[in-house]
Amino acid sequence: MHLAHEALITCWPRLRGWIDEDRERLRHHRRLSDAAGTWLEHDRDPGTLYRGTRLARAEELFAGDNEPYQVLTMTEQVFLDAAIANRAAEQRAVTRSRRRSRFLAVALSAVLVVASLAGLGAWHLRRDAEEQRTDTAARRVAEVADSLRTTDPRTAMLLGVAAWRISPLPESRRALLGALAQPELRSFTDPAPGADPVRFLVDSGRALLSVAGRTWRTWDVATQHRLRAGLLPKGTAIAASPDGRGS
Numbered sequence: 001m002h003l004a005h006e007a008l009i010t011c012w013p014r015l016r017g018w019i020d021e022d023r024e025r026l027r028h029h030r031r032l033s034d035a036a037g038t039w040l041e042h043d044r045d046p047g048t049l050y051r052g053t054r055l056a057r058a059e060e061l062f063a064g065d066n067e068p069y070q071v072l073t074m075t076e077q078v079f080l081d082a083a084i085a086n087r088a089a090e091q092r093a094v095t096r097s098r099r100r101s102r103f104l105a106v107a108l109s110a111v112l113v114v115a116s117l118a119g120l121g122a123w124h125l126r127r128d129a130e131e132q133r134t135d136t137a138a139r140r141v142a143e144v145a146d147s148l149r150t151t152d153p154r155t156a157m158l159l160g161v162a163a164w165r166i167s168p169l170p171e172s173r174r175a176l177l178g179a180l181a182q183p184e185l186r187s188f189t190d191p192a193p194g195a196d197p198v199r200f201l202v203d204s205g206r207a208l209l210s211v212a213g214r215t216w217r218t219w220d221v222a223t224q225h226r227l228r229a230g231l232l233p234k235g236t237a238i239a240a241s242p243d244g245r246g247s
Contacts, residue, residue, distance in 0.1 A: 029072075050080070062076075131167075138164075138169050142163040142174070149179055150204055206221055
């Protein structure tokens with residue numbers, strides 16, 4: 001009988017497969033039983049539950065068993081159900097964590113975009129403010145150049161160049177071209193005798209008026225010829241203002 005039994009197993013591959021499968025099932029059953037006992041001993045600690053491939057194999061062998069008799073004990077079945085429920089809870093937690101991570105990533109990206117736009121806007125405002133200050137300085141230099149164009153063409157030309165270099169505005173260009181078009185006047189001092197006379201330009205810078213004591217004289221700046229002379233009334237006081245005009 002023993003030889004016949006061995007021969008039957010050897011010659012019937014399907015039967016041999018059933019026997020091997022049953023042996024694997026029994027081996028996993030013992031392991032499941034030990035794991036369930038450990039789980040109870042640790043007050044049903046989730047850390048002792050099946051996970052990963054061990055749980056997947058136990059499900060394949062034991063979960064939803066439709067055989068006439070139940071292979072698993074009540075404790076083993078509760079242990080396996082707890083492991084399946086714990087896996088579902090962990091998967092939900094992972095899903096929530098991934099959603100939260102995606103939300104945080106999107107929020108962080110939005111914050112970075114807003115910060116970048118704010119920084120760009122601040123940079124543009126600062127640049128515009130600097131350009132406005134530069135343009136204002138150029139206009140002021142151009143105004144001074146215009147005011148000196150007839151009295152001091154050389155300085156007016158230098159100031160016009162400076163205004164153009166500060167900012168190439170229409171005002172700078174006008175001051176520069178106006179100074180270039182103005183003929184340079186020679187330095188002229190009237191030969192008035194006596195104490196230092198009071199001198200100032202008149203007639204838009206074309207004439208020089210000098211007053212020494214009560215005597216006044218006017219000179220053509222371009223030709224350096226005296227135009228007129230005379231006496232001032234008694235008690236008349238004349239002083240030159242800082243801009244070279246009389247008062």
